[in-house]
Amino acid sequence: MMTVRETRFPSSSATATQPDAVVRFCDTTLRDGEQAPGVAFTAAEKLAIAGALDAIGVHQIEAGIPAMGVTERDVLREILATDPKAEIVGWCRADHRDVEAAASCGLVTAHLTIPVSDLHLKSKLERDRAWARRRVRDCVVDATDRGMRVSVGFEDASRADDAFVTDLAGELRELGVTRLRWADTVGLLDPVSAYDRLGRLVRAVPGPWEIHAHDDFGLATANTIAAVQAGFTWVSTTVLGLGERAGNAPIEEVAMALRHLLKLPIDLDTTSFRTLAQLVSRAAGRPLPAGKAVVGESVFAHESGIHVHGILRHPATYEPFDPAEVGGRRRLTVGKHSGRASLRHALEQCGITAEESELEPLVEQVRLAATRHKRGLDSRDFQELLGRVEMPAPRAGTPTREEPV
Ligand SMILES: CC(=O)SCCNC(=O)CCNC(=O)[C@H](O)C(C)(C)COP(=O)(O)OP(=O)(O)OC[C@H]1O[C@@H](n2cnc3c(N)ncnc32)[C@H](O)[C@@H]1OP(=O)(O)O
Ligand SMILES: O=C(O)CCC(=O)C(=O)O
Secondary structure: OOOOOOOOOOOOOOOOOOOOOOOEEEEOHHHHHOOOOOOOOOHHHHHHHHHHHHHHOOOEEEEEOHHHOHHHHHHHHHHHHOOOOOEEEEEEEOOHHHHHHHHHOOOOEEEEEEEOOHHHHHHHOOOOHHHHHHHHHHHHHHHHHOOOEEEEEEEOHHHOOHHHHHHHHHHHHHOOOOEEEEEEOOOOOOHHHHHHHHHHHHHHOOOOEEEEEEOOOOOHHHHHHHHHHHOOOEEEEEHHHOOOOOOEOEHHHHHHHHHHOOOOOOOOOHHHHHHHHHHHHHHHOOOOOOOOOOOOOOOOEEOOHHHHHHHHHOHHHOOOOOHHHHOOOOEEOEOOOOOHHHHHHHHHHOOOOOOHHHHHHHHHHHHHHHHHHOOOEOHHHHHHHHHHOOOOOOOOOOOOOOOOO
């Protein structure tokens, strides 16, 4: 383990814009996440993921689709039987059969979805806005009559007529719908328009709104943050952004951006983010990319000379927050872009105090070796290199580092 002086990261609450606002998370890894092509969680994996999401303090877990059949409903019952703190939600179409299926699992909360763009209504369902209004209202009444709490999602809202969505939202609030979800189903939103459009919507129809963003243009996190800035108080997320096509807004990115960029309090145990990401990555059969924001293996690894020089003086120079906040680990690596400060530090870790004049040739040797290997040097490579260049012997009694430098 490297030894960087303990230094404090700049406070994350110093410039809070809305100090009392707690943004709530509806995590849909087990619904939209599992809709990612080729992903199929087993019951055991669904239970493990639900347990992990509950343990970190997610407010709502969208745990599956009751209409999918008996196996899905059994898993939903099993998740409910674990008595989680999080509210467990079943995703439903605006269809009485789906409401019945949700109720039959013992779910007390149902999320009903209705497409709202003319494209979806006409081309997909061969229906119109009047049908959508009638159908969703009927299903809301059906679910509430069964004693269920109901939220409603507007599918393809980003391509819908805002006036229609606003009117429908007002009617649904009056029917007792607890929350409205605005879905950017195909990821067509940009943050500036999101802020503008969603701000107008919240002002017209106050109350809890949730943003459900997709990442087709790589903007899911940015759009989610913009929605919160516009007044939305719930966010739809999935672990690692797993989901349809390019996926959803990753929980780990949204939470850390809200905490550190918007300075909002986040009441999730973010220290488990890395283990949660590893769990979902394994269950989904999708490797966790080294550079994945917040939870990738490399996002707190530093090789470049200027960066390591800075990090050794104050980690905040090249880290946005303390890696421990997300269960991550800082690593200083030696490679093609290392400089003298980095190698001086690596040598110190091996118990060697080098003369300044010895560092420059070592830098050159490290560059050549890293280029030859086409990767950073691990501790064995580094030791080998030291054996080949003339360096002072390690200080007596100082253990030689075994772990990567
Ligand atoms: C944007 C989203 O992520 S939406 C969520 C999408 N998720 C999934 O589709 C995953 C799970 N889906 C399934 O297992 C199946 O599609 C089921 C069980 C929901 C339905 O299966 P099937 O009855 O075989 O229907 P199929 O998948 O062929 O077509 C979808 C049907 O839902 C209807 N439908 C689609 N959206 C809605 C809606 N929001 N409200 C009401 N009906 C809808 C379509 O009109 C079509 O009905 P039809 O068969 O009467 O024409
Ligand atoms: O719940 C909803 O309405 C959103 C459905 C969805 O996953 C989407 O539109 O991307």
